Amino acid sequence: MTQPPPDSALRDRRILLVEDDPTVAEVARNYLRSAGFLVDEVTDGFQTIDSVTAVRPDLVVLDRKLPGIDGTEVCRRLRTFTDVPVLMLTALSATEDRIDGLESGADDYLTKPFSPRELVLRVRSILKRTVDESTPEAPFALGPFRLDASARKVSRGGDPLELSAREFDLLAFFLKHPNQVFDRETLLRSVWGWEVGDLSTITVTVRRLREKIEGDPSHATFLTTVWGAGYRFDVEEADAESAAEGVR
Protein backbone atom coordinates (compact mmCIF):
# COMPACT_ATOMS: atom_id res chain seq x y z
CA MET A 1 0.00 0.00 0.00
CA THR A 2 2.87 2.28 0.72
CA GLN A 3 4.98 2.06 -2.37
CA PRO A 4 3.38 3.55 -5.45
CA PRO A 5 5.44 2.90 -8.50
CA PRO A 6 5.53 6.28 -10.21
CA ASP A 7 2.90 5.53 -12.75
CA SER A 8 4.70 5.87 -16.02
CA ALA A 9 1.39 5.79 -17.81
CA LEU A 10 0.46 8.97 -16.00
CA ARG A 11 3.73 10.77 -16.48
CA ASP A 12 3.95 13.70 -18.86
CA ARG A 13 0.26 14.28 -18.79
CA ARG A 14 -0.74 17.85 -19.43
CA ILE A 15 -2.51 19.69 -16.69
CA LEU A 16 -4.11 23.09 -16.89
CA LEU A 17 -3.99 24.94 -13.60
CA VAL A 18 -6.54 27.71 -13.16
CA GLU A 19 -5.82 29.72 -10.04
CA ASP A 20 -5.59 33.44 -9.44
CA ASP A 21 -3.83 33.33 -6.09
CA PRO A 22 -0.11 33.29 -6.97
CA THR A 23 0.92 31.57 -3.73
CA VAL A 24 -1.47 28.69 -4.11
CA ALA A 25 -0.64 28.44 -7.77
CA GLU A 26 3.06 28.21 -7.05
CA VAL A 27 2.72 25.44 -4.53
CA ALA A 28 0.38 23.45 -6.74
CA ARG A 29 2.55 23.94 -9.79
CA ASN A 30 5.67 22.77 -8.04
CA TYR A 31 4.05 19.68 -6.69
CA LEU A 32 2.41 18.72 -9.92
CA ARG A 33 5.64 19.29 -11.84
CA SER A 34 7.68 17.21 -9.44
CA ALA A 35 5.07 14.50 -9.74
CA GLY A 36 5.94 14.37 -13.40
CA PHE A 37 3.13 16.35 -14.93
CA LEU A 38 3.36 19.14 -17.46
CA VAL A 39 1.65 22.18 -16.05
CA ASP A 40 0.15 25.11 -17.89
CA GLU A 41 -1.26 28.03 -15.98
CA VAL A 42 -3.95 30.59 -16.48
CA THR A 43 -5.70 32.88 -14.04
CA ASP A 44 -9.22 33.44 -15.26
CA GLY A 45 -12.19 31.79 -16.88
CA PHE A 46 -11.86 33.09 -20.41
CA GLN A 47 -8.24 32.04 -20.68
CA THR A 48 -9.35 28.66 -19.45
CA ILE A 49 -11.76 28.10 -22.29
CA ASP A 50 -9.18 29.27 -24.79
CA SER A 51 -6.42 27.22 -23.31
CA VAL A 52 -8.45 24.05 -23.18
CA THR A 53 -9.33 24.46 -26.83
CA ALA A 54 -5.75 25.19 -27.79
CA VAL A 55 -3.72 22.89 -25.58
CA ARG A 56 -6.16 20.04 -25.00
CA PRO A 57 -4.94 19.24 -21.48
CA ASP A 58 -5.57 15.86 -19.91
CA LEU A 59 -7.03 17.44 -16.82
CA VAL A 60 -8.06 20.84 -15.51
CA VAL A 61 -7.50 21.95 -11.93
CA LEU A 62 -10.00 24.71 -11.49
CA ASP A 63 -10.35 27.21 -8.68
CA ARG A 64 -13.95 27.85 -7.90
CA LYS A 65 -13.53 31.48 -7.03
CA LEU A 66 -12.17 33.31 -10.02
CA PRO A 67 -12.09 36.87 -11.27
CA GLY A 68 -14.72 37.31 -13.96
CA ILE A 69 -16.80 34.20 -14.45
CA ASP A 70 -17.15 31.77 -11.59
CA GLY A 71 -15.48 28.36 -11.57
CA THR A 72 -18.69 26.41 -11.72
CA GLU A 73 -19.77 28.42 -14.73
CA VAL A 74 -16.45 27.81 -16.43
CA CYS A 75 -16.88 24.14 -15.77
CA ARG A 76 -20.35 24.16 -17.26
CA ARG A 77 -19.09 25.84 -20.39
CA LEU A 78 -16.23 23.40 -20.72
CA ARG A 79 -18.73 20.60 -20.58
CA THR A 80 -20.49 21.92 -23.64
CA PHE A 81 -17.61 20.93 -25.82
CA THR A 82 -15.26 18.59 -23.96
CA ASP A 83 -15.09 15.72 -21.50
CA VAL A 84 -11.77 16.77 -20.03
CA PRO A 85 -11.71 15.82 -16.33
CA VAL A 86 -12.06 18.75 -13.93
CA LEU A 87 -10.81 18.87 -10.36
CA MET A 88 -12.42 21.76 -8.56
CA LEU A 89 -10.77 23.71 -5.76
CA THR A 90 -12.89 25.57 -3.28
CA ALA A 91 -12.47 27.59 -0.12
CA LEU A 92 -15.60 26.27 1.49
CA SER A 93 -16.18 22.78 2.66
CA ALA A 94 -19.92 23.12 2.93
CA THR A 95 -21.78 20.23 1.42
CA GLU A 96 -23.94 22.56 -0.59
CA ASP A 97 -20.89 23.94 -2.23
CA ARG A 98 -19.64 20.50 -3.01
CA ILE A 99 -22.91 19.59 -4.60
CA ASP A 100 -22.79 22.73 -6.70
CA GLY A 101 -19.34 21.84 -7.86
CA LEU A 102 -20.19 18.32 -8.86
CA GLU A 103 -23.41 19.44 -10.44
CA SER A 104 -21.59 21.76 -12.73
CA GLY A 105 -19.75 18.73 -14.06
CA ALA A 106 -16.58 18.55 -12.01
CA ASP A 107 -15.07 15.11 -11.54
CA ASP A 108 -13.72 15.71 -8.09
CA TYR A 109 -13.48 18.31 -5.47
CA LEU A 110 -10.86 19.56 -3.06
CA THR A 111 -11.35 22.10 -0.29
CA LYS A 112 -8.80 24.74 0.62
CA PRO A 113 -6.57 24.70 2.42
CA PHE A 114 -5.62 21.45 0.77
CA SER A 115 -2.44 19.50 1.08
CA PRO A 116 -0.53 19.56 -2.20
CA ARG A 117 0.08 15.90 -1.66
CA GLU A 118 -3.62 15.33 -1.60
CA LEU A 119 -3.89 17.34 -4.79
CA VAL A 120 -1.39 15.12 -6.55
CA LEU A 121 -3.12 12.01 -5.27
CA ARG A 122 -6.47 13.19 -6.54
CA VAL A 123 -5.07 14.16 -9.89
CA ARG A 124 -3.45 10.77 -10.21
CA SER A 125 -6.60 9.01 -9.22
CA ILE A 126 -8.72 10.88 -11.74
CA LEU A 127 -6.25 10.33 -14.53
CA LYS A 128 -5.93 6.73 -13.61
CA ARG A 129 -9.66 6.34 -13.93
CA THR A 130 -9.67 7.74 -17.40
CA VAL A 131 -6.65 5.69 -18.37
CA ASP A 132 -8.15 2.54 -16.95
CA GLU A 133 -11.26 3.10 -18.94
CA SER A 134 -9.28 3.18 -22.12
CA THR A 135 -7.27 0.05 -21.32
CA PRO A 136 -9.68 -2.84 -21.68
CA GLU A 137 -9.91 -5.27 -18.78
CA ALA A 138 -10.10 -8.92 -19.60
CA PRO A 139 -13.52 -10.43 -18.99
CA PHE A 140 -13.67 -13.05 -16.28
CA ALA A 141 -16.08 -15.42 -14.64
CA LEU A 142 -16.87 -15.91 -10.99
CA GLY A 143 -19.38 -18.51 -9.97
CA PRO A 144 -22.26 -18.30 -12.38
CA PHE A 145 -21.40 -14.72 -13.21
CA ARG A 146 -19.39 -13.47 -16.11
CA LEU A 147 -18.19 -9.90 -16.17
CA ASP A 148 -16.97 -8.04 -19.19
CA ALA A 149 -16.04 -4.74 -17.64
CA SER A 150 -14.94 -2.95 -20.77
CA ALA A 151 -18.11 -3.91 -22.58
CA ARG A 152 -20.08 -3.20 -19.42
CA LYS A 153 -21.85 -6.52 -19.68
CA VAL A 154 -22.63 -9.11 -17.05
CA SER A 155 -24.40 -12.38 -17.29
CA ARG A 156 -25.57 -14.98 -14.84
CA GLY A 157 -25.55 -18.56 -16.02
CA GLY A 158 -25.33 -17.37 -19.59
CA ASP A 159 -28.31 -15.04 -19.43
CA PRO A 160 -27.32 -11.42 -19.85
CA LEU A 161 -28.37 -9.16 -16.99
CA GLU A 162 -30.01 -5.83 -17.68
CA LEU A 163 -28.51 -3.54 -15.11
CA SER A 164 -28.50 0.19 -14.78
CA ALA A 165 -25.19 2.03 -14.60
CA ARG A 166 -25.04 2.11 -10.81
CA GLU A 167 -26.16 -1.45 -10.45
CA PHE A 168 -23.50 -2.53 -12.87
CA ASP A 169 -20.77 -0.62 -11.07
CA LEU A 170 -21.79 -2.09 -7.76
CA LEU A 171 -21.95 -5.64 -9.04
CA ALA A 172 -18.65 -5.24 -10.85
CA PHE A 173 -17.05 -4.07 -7.65
CA PHE A 174 -18.33 -7.05 -5.73
CA LEU A 175 -17.30 -9.46 -8.44
CA LYS A 176 -13.80 -8.04 -8.26
CA HIS A 177 -13.74 -8.35 -4.49
CA PRO A 178 -15.61 -11.51 -3.61
CA ASN A 179 -15.92 -12.91 -0.08
CA GLN A 180 -15.05 -9.62 1.50
CA VAL A 181 -17.27 -7.47 3.66
CA PHE A 182 -17.60 -3.82 2.73
CA ASP A 183 -19.38 -1.30 4.87
CA ARG A 184 -21.61 1.29 3.31
CA GLU A 185 -19.14 4.11 3.71
CA THR A 186 -16.47 2.27 1.83
CA LEU A 187 -18.85 1.39 -0.95
CA LEU A 188 -19.91 4.97 -1.17
CA ARG A 189 -16.31 5.97 -1.65
CA SER A 190 -15.21 3.14 -3.89
CA VAL A 191 -18.21 2.74 -6.14
CA TRP A 192 -19.92 6.11 -5.98
CA GLY A 193 -16.76 8.13 -5.51
CA TRP A 194 -18.36 10.21 -2.80
CA GLU A 195 -16.58 11.26 0.35
CA VAL A 196 -19.80 11.85 2.20
CA GLY A 197 -23.39 10.98 1.47
CA ASP A 198 -26.56 9.28 2.52
CA LEU A 199 -25.78 5.67 3.30
CA SER A 200 -29.27 4.55 2.45
CA THR A 201 -28.29 5.08 -1.14
CA ILE A 202 -26.33 1.88 -0.92
CA THR A 203 -29.12 0.02 0.78
CA VAL A 204 -31.46 0.88 -2.03
CA THR A 205 -29.08 0.09 -4.84
CA VAL A 206 -28.27 -3.23 -3.24
CA ARG A 207 -31.95 -3.98 -3.07
CA ARG A 208 -32.49 -3.12 -6.72
CA LEU A 209 -29.47 -5.14 -7.72
CA ARG A 210 -30.68 -8.11 -5.75
CA GLU A 211 -33.96 -8.06 -7.56
CA LYS A 212 -32.08 -8.69 -10.75
CA ILE A 213 -29.42 -11.15 -9.74
CA GLU A 214 -30.96 -13.17 -6.93
CA GLY A 215 -33.59 -15.82 -7.36
CA ASP A 216 -35.31 -14.72 -4.18
CA PRO A 217 -34.25 -11.17 -3.31
CA SER A 218 -35.48 -11.45 0.27
CA HIS A 219 -33.19 -14.43 0.81
CA ALA A 220 -30.06 -13.39 -0.97
CA THR A 221 -27.48 -16.07 -1.66
CA PHE A 222 -24.90 -13.98 -3.48
CA LEU A 223 -25.04 -10.44 -2.22
CA THR A 224 -25.57 -11.13 1.44
CA THR A 225 -26.10 -8.76 4.33
CA VAL A 226 -23.64 -8.91 7.20
CA TRP A 227 -25.52 -7.42 10.07
CA GLY A 228 -23.88 -4.39 11.56
CA ALA A 229 -20.98 -4.55 9.13
CA GLY A 230 -22.04 -4.23 5.52
CA TYR A 231 -22.45 -6.46 2.50
CA ARG A 232 -20.50 -9.35 1.09
CA PHE A 233 -20.56 -11.18 -2.21
CA ASP A 234 -20.50 -14.89 -1.41
CA VAL A 235 -18.91 -17.33 -3.74
CA GLU A 236 -17.56 -20.84 -3.24
CA GLU A 237 -13.88 -20.80 -2.37
CA ALA A 238 -13.07 -23.00 -5.34
CA ASP A 239 -14.80 -20.63 -7.71
CA ALA A 240 -13.16 -17.69 -6.06
CA GLU A 241 -9.75 -19.22 -6.72
CA SER A 242 -10.31 -19.81 -10.37
CA ALA A 243 -11.89 -16.40 -10.64
CA ALA A 244 -8.92 -14.75 -9.01
CA GLU A 245 -6.87 -15.90 -11.96
CA GLY A 246 -9.00 -13.85 -14.24
CA VAL A 247 -8.65 -10.75 -12.13
CA ARG A 248 -4.91 -10.66 -12.17
Add this chain to the structure above:
Amino acid sequence: MTQPPPDSALRDRRILLVEDDPTVAEVARNYLRSAGFLVDEVTDGFQTIDSVTAVRPDLVVLDRKLPGIDGTEVCRRLRTFTDVPVLMLTALSATEDRIDGLESGADDYLTKPFSPRELVLRVRSILKRTVDESTPEAPFALGPFRLDASARKVSRGGDPLELSAREFDLLAFFLKHPNQVFDRETLLRSVWGWEVGDLSTITVTVRRLREKIEGDPSHATFLTTVWGAGYRFDVEEADAESAAEGVR
Protein backbone atom coordinates in the same frame (compact mmCIF):
# COMPACT_ATOMS: atom_id res chain seq x y z
CA MET B 1 -22.39 3.34 23.13
CA THR B 2 -20.95 6.80 22.98
CA GLN B 3 -17.83 6.12 21.01
CA PRO B 4 -16.89 5.37 17.44
CA PRO B 5 -17.35 1.82 16.20
CA PRO B 6 -14.31 -0.39 16.56
CA ASP B 7 -12.90 -0.86 13.14
CA SER B 8 -11.65 -4.37 12.83
CA ALA B 9 -10.25 -3.75 9.38
CA LEU B 10 -7.90 -1.16 10.82
CA ARG B 11 -6.80 -3.16 13.78
CA ASP B 12 -3.20 -4.35 13.96
CA ARG B 13 -1.98 -1.75 11.54
CA ARG B 14 1.60 -0.74 12.12
CA ILE B 15 2.28 2.81 13.20
CA LEU B 16 5.63 4.50 13.53
CA LEU B 17 5.65 7.11 16.25
CA VAL B 18 8.34 9.76 15.97
CA GLU B 19 8.50 11.87 19.10
CA ASP B 20 11.41 12.94 21.27
CA ASP B 21 9.43 14.04 24.31
CA PRO B 22 9.09 10.84 26.38
CA THR B 23 5.93 12.04 28.12
CA VAL B 24 4.07 12.79 24.93
CA ALA B 25 5.38 9.60 23.38
CA GLU B 26 4.12 7.51 26.24
CA VAL B 27 0.61 8.89 26.14
CA ALA B 28 0.39 8.54 22.39
CA ARG B 29 1.81 5.04 22.45
CA ASN B 30 -0.61 3.85 25.09
CA TYR B 31 -3.62 5.23 23.34
CA LEU B 32 -2.65 3.91 19.96
CA ARG B 33 -1.86 0.50 21.39
CA SER B 34 -5.12 0.21 23.22
CA ALA B 35 -6.88 1.26 20.05
CA GLY B 36 -5.46 -1.91 18.56
CA PHE B 37 -2.52 -0.58 16.61
CA LEU B 38 1.01 -1.92 16.63
CA VAL B 39 3.30 0.91 17.58
CA ASP B 40 6.99 1.29 16.84
CA GLU B 41 8.89 4.22 18.24
CA VAL B 42 11.87 6.30 17.27
CA THR B 43 13.04 9.70 18.45
CA ASP B 44 14.79 11.37 15.56
CA GLY B 45 14.71 11.90 11.86
CA PHE B 46 17.40 9.52 10.74
CA GLN B 47 15.91 6.64 12.66
CA THR B 48 12.64 7.52 11.01
CA ILE B 49 13.96 7.06 7.53
CA ASP B 50 15.63 3.81 8.51
CA SER B 51 12.60 2.51 10.29
CA VAL B 52 10.22 3.32 7.50
CA THR B 53 12.46 1.48 5.09
CA ALA B 54 12.85 -1.49 7.37
CA VAL B 55 9.43 -1.86 8.95
CA ARG B 56 7.16 -0.39 6.28
CA PRO B 57 4.62 1.03 8.67
CA ASP B 58 1.10 1.81 7.54
CA LEU B 59 1.29 5.32 8.95
CA VAL B 60 3.81 7.67 10.50
CA VAL B 61 2.99 10.02 13.36
CA LEU B 62 5.68 12.65 13.10
CA ASP B 63 6.60 15.38 15.54
CA ARG B 64 7.49 18.55 13.74
CA LYS B 65 10.13 19.65 16.17
CA LEU B 66 12.83 17.03 16.35
CA PRO B 67 16.49 16.89 17.34
CA GLY B 68 18.63 16.93 14.23
CA ILE B 69 16.59 17.28 11.09
CA ASP B 70 13.24 18.98 11.32
CA GLY B 71 9.98 17.11 10.91
CA THR B 72 9.02 18.80 7.69
CA GLU B 73 12.38 17.88 6.24
CA VAL B 74 11.97 14.29 7.35
CA CYS B 75 8.61 14.26 5.69
CA ARG B 76 10.02 15.61 2.49
CA ARG B 77 12.66 12.94 2.43
CA LEU B 78 10.15 10.22 3.14
CA ARG B 79 8.21 11.45 0.16
CA THR B 80 11.12 10.79 -2.11
CA PHE B 81 10.63 7.07 -1.76
CA THR B 82 7.26 6.30 -0.22
CA ASP B 83 3.65 7.36 -0.04
CA VAL B 84 3.17 6.21 3.52
CA PRO B 85 0.63 8.53 5.15
CA VAL B 86 2.07 11.05 7.59
CA LEU B 87 0.29 12.70 10.48
CA MET B 88 2.26 15.70 11.67
CA LEU B 89 2.31 16.94 15.24
CA THR B 90 3.22 20.52 16.01
CA ALA B 91 3.38 22.90 18.92
CA LEU B 92 2.23 25.88 16.92
CA SER B 93 -1.17 26.40 15.51
CA ALA B 94 -0.20 29.19 13.18
CA THR B 95 -1.65 28.82 9.76
CA GLU B 96 1.71 29.35 8.17
CA ASP B 97 3.03 26.42 10.07
CA ARG B 98 0.18 24.32 8.94
CA ILE B 99 0.79 25.21 5.34
CA ASP B 100 4.44 24.31 5.70
CA GLY B 101 3.49 21.00 7.16
CA LEU B 102 1.10 20.12 4.43
CA GLU B 103 3.48 21.34 1.78
CA SER B 104 6.15 19.01 2.95
CA GLY B 105 3.77 16.20 2.16
CA ALA B 106 1.93 15.43 5.38
CA ASP B 107 -1.57 14.05 5.14
CA ASP B 108 -2.92 15.66 8.24
CA TYR B 109 -1.93 17.88 11.04
CA LEU B 110 -2.49 17.96 14.78
CA THR B 111 -1.48 20.78 17.10
CA LYS B 112 -0.14 20.21 20.59
CA PRO B 113 -1.48 19.93 23.13
CA PHE B 114 -3.74 17.40 21.48
CA SER B 115 -6.15 15.00 23.06
CA PRO B 116 -4.93 11.43 22.63
CA ARG B 117 -8.42 10.56 21.65
CA GLU B 118 -8.27 13.04 18.80
CA LEU B 119 -5.03 11.45 17.73
CA VAL B 120 -6.62 8.04 17.49
CA LEU B 121 -9.53 9.46 15.54
CA ARG B 122 -7.26 11.14 13.02
CA VAL B 123 -5.15 8.05 12.61
CA ARG B 124 -8.24 5.98 12.00
CA SER B 125 -9.61 8.39 9.48
CA ILE B 126 -6.39 8.55 7.50
CA LEU B 127 -5.97 4.80 7.47
CA LYS B 128 -9.54 4.30 6.47
CA ARG B 129 -9.03 6.38 3.39
CA THR B 130 -5.91 4.57 2.35
CA VAL B 131 -6.78 1.05 3.42
CA ASP B 132 -10.03 0.62 1.58
CA GLU B 133 -9.32 -1.55 -1.37
CA SER B 134 -5.92 -2.61 -0.17
CA THR B 135 -5.01 -6.21 0.32
CA PRO B 136 -7.50 -8.14 2.38
CA GLU B 137 -6.19 -9.78 5.52
CA ALA B 138 -5.26 -13.38 5.02
CA PRO B 139 -7.45 -15.87 6.84
CA PHE B 140 -5.76 -18.03 9.44
CA ALA B 141 -6.46 -20.95 11.71
CA LEU B 142 -5.82 -21.31 15.40
CA GLY B 143 -6.70 -24.54 17.11
CA PRO B 144 -10.06 -25.63 15.77
CA PHE B 145 -10.91 -22.08 14.80
CA ARG B 146 -10.57 -20.47 11.43
CA LEU B 147 -10.86 -16.73 11.09
CA ASP B 148 -11.40 -14.84 7.89
CA ALA B 149 -11.38 -11.27 9.09
CA SER B 150 -12.12 -9.56 5.81
CA ALA B 151 -15.06 -11.82 5.13
CA ARG B 152 -16.06 -11.58 8.78
CA LYS B 153 -16.39 -15.35 8.99
CA VAL B 154 -15.31 -17.70 11.74
CA SER B 155 -15.70 -21.40 12.00
CA ARG B 156 -14.97 -23.99 14.64
CA GLY B 157 -13.99 -27.40 13.40
CA GLY B 158 -15.36 -26.57 10.00
CA ASP B 159 -18.80 -25.45 11.18
CA PRO B 160 -19.41 -21.78 10.56
CA LEU B 161 -20.28 -19.81 13.66
CA GLU B 162 -23.15 -17.37 13.62
CA LEU B 163 -21.93 -14.44 15.63
CA SER B 164 -23.22 -10.92 16.03
CA ALA B 165 -20.98 -8.02 15.16
CA ARG B 166 -19.70 -7.52 18.69
CA GLU B 167 -19.22 -11.19 19.30
CA PHE B 168 -17.24 -11.47 16.10
CA ASP B 169 -15.02 -8.53 16.98
CA LEU B 170 -14.34 -9.93 20.40
CA LEU B 171 -13.53 -13.41 19.17
CA ALA B 172 -11.37 -12.04 16.39
CA PHE B 173 -9.42 -10.05 18.93
CA PHE B 174 -8.80 -13.09 21.08
CA LEU B 175 -7.84 -15.24 18.12
CA LYS B 176 -5.26 -12.66 17.17
CA HIS B 177 -3.91 -12.50 20.70
CA PRO B 178 -4.08 -16.02 22.09
CA ASN B 179 -2.71 -17.12 25.47
CA GLN B 180 -2.69 -13.61 26.79
CA VAL B 181 -4.76 -12.13 29.57
CA PHE B 182 -6.77 -8.99 28.93
CA ASP B 183 -8.60 -7.10 31.61
CA ARG B 184 -12.03 -5.65 30.93
CA GLU B 185 -10.85 -2.10 30.57
CA THR B 186 -8.40 -3.00 27.86
CA LEU B 187 -11.03 -4.98 26.02
CA LEU B 188 -13.41 -2.09 26.28
CA ARG B 189 -10.85 0.15 24.64
CA SER B 190 -9.49 -2.27 22.08
CA VAL B 191 -12.61 -4.02 20.94
CA TRP B 192 -15.33 -1.53 21.75
CA GLY B 193 -13.28 1.59 21.17
CA TRP B 194 -14.62 3.17 24.33
CA GLU B 195 -12.54 5.14 26.74
CA VAL B 196 -14.98 4.69 29.58
CA GLY B 197 -17.95 2.43 30.05
CA ASP B 198 -19.68 -0.20 32.10
CA LEU B 199 -17.40 -3.19 32.46
CA SER B 200 -20.29 -5.58 32.77
CA THR B 201 -20.77 -5.06 29.07
CA ILE B 202 -17.78 -7.30 28.54
CA THR B 203 -18.98 -9.89 30.99
CA VAL B 204 -22.21 -10.26 29.12
CA THR B 205 -20.69 -10.32 25.68
CA VAL B 206 -18.19 -12.94 26.82
CA ARG B 207 -21.02 -15.02 28.11
CA ARG B 208 -22.95 -14.72 24.86
CA LEU B 209 -19.86 -15.59 22.91
CA ARG B 210 -19.15 -18.59 25.08
CA GLU B 211 -22.58 -19.93 24.43
CA LYS B 212 -21.74 -20.10 20.76
CA ILE B 213 -18.16 -21.31 20.78
CA GLU B 214 -17.87 -23.49 23.87
CA GLY B 215 -19.33 -26.93 24.25
CA ASP B 216 -20.30 -26.17 27.83
CA PRO B 217 -20.44 -22.43 28.42
CA SER B 218 -20.24 -22.76 32.19
CA HIS B 219 -16.97 -24.69 31.89
CA ALA B 220 -15.16 -22.77 29.24
CA THR B 221 -12.12 -24.38 27.68
CA PHE B 222 -11.19 -21.69 25.17
CA LEU B 223 -12.27 -18.34 26.50
CA THR B 224 -11.33 -18.81 30.11
CA THR B 225 -11.73 -16.53 33.08
CA VAL B 226 -8.62 -15.46 34.92
CA TRP B 227 -9.90 -14.56 38.31
CA GLY B 228 -9.21 -10.99 39.28
CA ALA B 229 -7.39 -10.28 36.04
CA GLY B 230 -9.63 -10.74 33.03
CA TYR B 231 -10.01 -13.24 30.22
CA ARG B 232 -7.65 -15.31 28.17
CA PHE B 233 -8.05 -17.37 25.02
CA ASP B 234 -6.37 -20.71 25.61
CA VAL B 235 -4.80 -22.64 22.80
CA GLU B 236 -2.12 -25.31 22.68
CA GLU B 237 1.27 -23.85 21.91
CA ALA B 238 1.63 -26.20 18.95
CA ASP B 239 -1.59 -24.93 17.45
CA ALA B 240 -0.57 -21.39 18.15
CA GLU B 241 2.60 -21.97 16.19
CA SER B 242 0.89 -23.37 13.16
CA ALA B 243 -1.59 -20.55 13.35
CA ALA B 244 1.18 -18.00 13.34
CA GLU B 245 2.29 -19.41 10.01
CA GLY B 246 -1.01 -18.49 8.52
CA VAL B 247 -0.76 -14.97 9.77
CA ARG B 248 2.50 -14.19 8.10
Add this chain to the structure above:
DNA sequence: CCGCTTTGTCCGCGTTTCGTAAGGATTCGA
Protein backbone atom coordinates in the same frame (compact mmCIF):
# COMPACT_ATOMS: atom_id res chain seq x y z
C1' DC C 1 -40.94 19.14 -25.73
C1' DC C 2 -42.66 14.95 -23.72
C1' DG C 3 -42.63 10.25 -21.67
C1' DC C 4 -39.63 6.74 -19.67
C1' DT C 5 -35.87 5.28 -16.89
C1' DT C 6 -32.65 5.97 -13.51
C1' DT C 7 -31.40 7.27 -9.00
C1' DG C 8 -31.27 9.48 -4.65
C1' DT C 9 -34.13 10.46 -0.54
C1' DC C 10 -37.51 9.72 2.87
C1' DC C 11 -40.68 7.20 5.95
C1' DG C 12 -42.66 3.40 8.58
C1' DC C 13 -42.11 -1.27 10.03
C1' DG C 14 -40.27 -5.57 11.85
C1' DT C 15 -36.10 -7.59 13.50
C1' DT C 16 -31.73 -7.95 15.86
C1' DT C 17 -28.58 -6.34 18.84
C1' DC C 18 -26.57 -4.87 22.93
C1' DG C 19 -26.09 -2.19 27.18
C1' DT C 20 -27.92 -2.17 31.68
C1' DA C 21 -29.50 -3.76 35.95
C1' DA C 22 -30.41 -7.05 39.47
C1' DG C 23 -29.95 -11.29 41.87
C1' DG C 24 -27.47 -15.63 42.33
C1' DA C 25 -23.14 -18.23 42.30
C1' DT C 26 -18.21 -18.71 42.94
C1' DT C 27 -13.69 -17.65 44.60
C1' DC C 28 -10.47 -16.10 47.92
C1' DG C 29 -8.53 -14.69 52.17
C1' DA C 30 -8.71 -14.68 57.01
Add this chain to the structure above:
DNA sequence: TCGAATCCTTACGAAACGCGGACAAAGCGG
Protein backbone atom coordinates in the same frame (compact mmCIF):
# COMPACT_ATOMS: atom_id res chain seq x y z
C1' DT D 1 -16.60 -20.98 57.94
C1' DC D 2 -17.76 -16.31 56.90
C1' DG D 3 -17.75 -12.15 54.29
C1' DA D 4 -16.33 -9.50 50.59
C1' DA D 5 -14.90 -9.20 46.08
C1' DT D 6 -15.59 -11.00 41.73
C1' DC D 7 -17.96 -13.24 38.21
C1' DC D 8 -22.11 -15.50 36.09
C1' DT D 9 -26.78 -15.63 34.55
C1' DT D 10 -30.98 -13.89 33.17
C1' DA D 11 -34.25 -10.66 31.52
C1' DC D 12 -35.80 -6.27 29.77
C1' DG D 13 -36.20 -2.59 26.71
C1' DA D 14 -34.24 1.05 24.04
C1' DA D 15 -31.67 1.83 20.13
C1' DA D 16 -29.65 0.43 15.99
C1' DC D 17 -30.17 -1.72 11.75
C1' DG D 18 -31.86 -3.27 7.41
C1' DC D 19 -35.82 -3.58 4.31
C1' DG D 20 -39.60 -2.46 1.36
C1' DG D 21 -42.60 1.01 -0.61
C1' DA D 22 -43.28 5.37 -2.43
C1' DC D 23 -41.97 9.76 -4.31
C1' DA D 24 -39.53 13.33 -6.78
C1' DA D 25 -35.86 15.12 -9.29
C1' DA D 26 -32.67 14.46 -12.81
C1' DG D 27 -31.23 12.24 -17.00
C1' DC D 28 -32.14 10.35 -21.52
C1' DG D 29 -34.04 9.17 -25.91
C1' DG D 30 -37.25 10.10 -29.17
